Amino acid sequence: MFKAQNYIKASDLQEALELNKKRTNKVLGGGCWMKMGKKNINTLIDLSSLGLDKITETDDEIIIGAMVTLRDIETSPVIEKYFGNYFKDAFTHIVGVQFRNCATIGGSVFSRFGFSDIVTSLIVLGTEVELAGGETVSMEEYSQRDYDNDIVVNIHIKKDGRKAAYESFRNTQTDIPVLNCSLAYDGKKLYAAVGARPMRGKVSTMDCSDVENSEEIFKFFEKIQAETEFGTNTRASKEYRKHLCLVLLKRAYKKLVCKEGEQ
Ligand SMILES: Cc1cc2nc3c(=O)[nH]c(=O)nc-3n(C[C@H](O)[C@H](O)[C@H](O)COP(=O)(O)OP(=O)(O)OC[C@H]3O[C@@H](n4cnc5c(N)ncnc54)[C@H](O)[C@@H]3O)c2cc1C
Numbered sequence: 206m207f208k209a210q211n212y213i214k215a216s217d218l219q220e221a222l223e224l225n226k227k228r229t230n231k232v233l234g235g236g237c238w239m240k241m242g243k244k245n246i247n248t249l250i251d252l253s254s255l256g257l258d259k260i261t262e263t264d265d266e267i268i269i270g271a272m273v274t275l276r277d278i279e280t281s282p283v284i285e286k287y288f289g290n291y292f293k294d295a296f297t298h299i300v301g302v303q304f305r306n307c308a309t310i311g312g313s314v315f316s317r318f319g320f321s322d323i324v325t326s327l328i329v330l331g332t333e334v335e336l337a338g339g340e341t342v343s344m345e346e347y348s349q350r351d352y353d354n355d356i357v358v359n360i361h362i363k364k365d366g367r368k369a370a371y372e373s374f375r376n377t378q379t380d381i382p383v384l385n386c387s388l389a390y391d392g393k394k395l396y397a398a399v400g401a402r403p404m405r406g407k408v409s410t411m412d413c414s415d416v417e418n419s420e421e422i423f424k425f426f427e428k429i430q431a432e433t434e435f436g437t438n439t440r441a442s443k444e445y446r447k448h449l450c451l452v453l454l455k456r457a458y459k460k461l462v463c464k465e466g467e468q
Contacts, residue, residue, distance in 0.1 A: 207231075207239050209246040214254050218337045218358065224250045225354045232356055234312025235274065237304060257311070257358065260284065267362045271311025275299060275323070278310065287364060288330075294371040294460075295326035295387070300379050311357040317348045317405060320381040324348045325400035326371055327360065328408050329389040335359040348405050367391045370460035372453040373401070376440060383441040386453040388461050390416050395425065399450055402435045416462055426454040 209231075215221035224230050229247035231239065257270030262283050269278065275296050278284055284292055299305055299322060313323040314334055324344070332344035337356035344360070373385035382401040389396040395413040400406025409432075411425045430450045435443040 207242055207244040207246055209249040211248040212251065213248055214251040216254065218255060218356065221250050221252060221255070221356055222337045224248060225356055228354070232311075232315075234272070234309035234315070235307035237308045238312060238316060252311070252356070262364075265364055267364060269310055269360045269362070271309060271314075271357045271359065273310050274306055275308050275310065275313065276302060276305040279305065288369055291369045291371055292326060295322045295373075295385075298322070298373060298375055298379055298382070310360060314344070314347070314360060315352075315357050317350075319404045320385075320401040321405070322371075322373060322382060322385050322400075325385045325387050325398050325406040326369075327362070328406055329369060329387045329396040329398050330367055331363045331365065331396075333361040335361060345408050349407075365391055367396075368461060370457040372457040372460070374449050374453060381440070384446050384449045384453060386450070386457055388454070388457045390461060395422065397426070397429055397454060399429065399433055399454070402433065402446055403438050403440070404434065404436060407433075419458070419462075422458060423455070426451055426458070429454065 213224060225232055227247065230250055231246045232250045232252060252272055257272040259270050260273055260277065260281050260283055261268045267283060279293050279296050296305060313321065317324055328345045328348060333341050334344055334347045335341045335358045337358050367389040369387060369389040371387050373382040375382050384399065385401045386399045393414065395411045395416065396408055398406040398408045409429050430447060433450060435446040437443045
């Protein structure tokens, strides 16, 4: 468990940004990851009074505040309307409901763990990350960046008609994934990401006017499998991950093209 000397509930983002410039101060999300460490923190910066706990829909995007929990996303009718069970499939194995009621999207996006189901699910949707310093950057680019002291304010998911499917493989139900993958299709392009390799996920794209042409699409998956770098850790070998890559991509594809009611 970490120790903190002070706690400040920021009254605006500027105050939070100023406080976060000091390396020994830390922004507090759900605290689920932080409590696993033993850091000595000077000041904990709480964002919970900044109204960042909402999911809002505009004409062209869904905006998710940094303090929205993983469970809020899983159960949101707005998210369900556009993405069906996609986020439920991606988040359901993350520890348990009580945990997901605390863990925030801001803390998860900032942490951008290699094994992250959150990052792998977001990068194929053309998601953007809005930072308190004023910058908005694609989730894919953000996920490859080094850690800095900026603050995640919102994430923006475009409503461009993408349908998506998610698959992961774990040694036990709620362990972190051995491999995860996501697919999204907007009618013109197929977007695929493979994460927990154990490195962070990357997006590969294919022009595709007919998503039912499985022969072409399986060739694309084989190319991803051949060109993707996999690693070995205590959970699995790189050879096993490489084998799983094709299996999970094909399972996700089956889900993606499955007509309503068939699943
Ligand atoms: C036991 C365990 C198992 C897990 N299993 C999985 C899994 O299977 N799949 C998966 O995808 N994830 C998994 N996770 C990660 C989890 O889903 C969350 O991503 C993680 O807990 C971070 O969210 P949080 O809100 O708790 O962040 P916190 O613990 O509060 O913060 C994490 C870091 O982010 C910083 N931070 C928080 N909010 C912001 C912000 N708005 N802007 C900038 N920095 C910020 C904090 O200062 C800290 O450095 C697991 C975590 C744990 C502890």
